[in-house]
Amino acid sequence: MKLYDHPTAPNPRRVRVFLAEKDIEVERVSVDLQAGEHKTPEFLQKNMNGQIPVLELDDGTCISESIAICRYFEALHPDPSLFGTTAKDIARIEMHMRRIELVLGRNIGVSWVNGAVVAQIAKGRFTQIPEAKTQSDAAVNAYYERLDGELANRAMIAGDDYSAADISAMCVIDFAEQLVNLKPDDGLSNLARWRKQVGSRPSASA
Ligand SMILES: N[C@@H](CCC(=O)N[C@@H](CS)C(=O)NCC(=O)O)C(=O)O
CATH class of the missing domain: 1.20.1050.10 (Glutathione S-transferase Yfyf (Class Pi); Chain A, domain 2)
Incomplete structure (x- = not known):
């Protein structure tokens, strides 16, 4: 599993903070936004919007949208809950x-x-x-x-x-x-x- 990431972009940070709260480690791949790596045909296959973060699962499934990625991890690791329980x-x-x-x-x-x-x-x-x-x-x-x-x-x-x-x-x-x-x-x-x-x-x- 890989997280396509960038050190100063706020949306990937949302996912990193969420993972840290749940103590989950995920391999990260830094995407060079200035060089346009997120707009290449290869990256657009992962996220048609050409944006990060993207979570690529081991079976090749790509999940984009920070909150969708966080929800994936909340479903797998419900404790501590960060989306509420009641x-x-x-x-x-x-x-x-x-x-x-x-x-x-x-x-x-x-x-x-x-x-x-x-x-x-x-x-x-x-x-x-x-x-x-x-x-x-x-x-x-x-x-x-x-x-x-x-x-x-x-x-x-x-x-x-x-x-x-x-x-x-x-x-x-x-x-x-x-x-x-x-x-x-x-x-x-x-x-x-x-x-x-x-x-x-x-x-x-x-
Ligand atoms: N709604 C998306 C927004 C993603 C987003 O705007 N990512 C920014 C980095 S924080 C990006 O990739 N910007 C480059 C671009 O839009 O070309 C999410 O929540 O993940």
């Missing part, structure tokens, strides 16, 4: 993960594609739209404020316990801070407290 927890974790991906992650993605790092490393691959970045930056900051309000009432993103929703949120917010220049405002103390807690887990450095 109907309510499963639904709440899913709700928060979808919000993080579809609202926060999507806006961070727009800011990334239209931002300074992509202008440097992917010259000519994207037509950058500054107005789109202005809007997505504002949406990200507004999301941070809402999240800060929610974290005033509970320890973790989806409740009292650490879950896959915390992994998704941590990976995307760290990426936004490090590579998109979208750091949560220092005044958002609940968000800062949560970031410190999840960031100090040994899995965070995976």
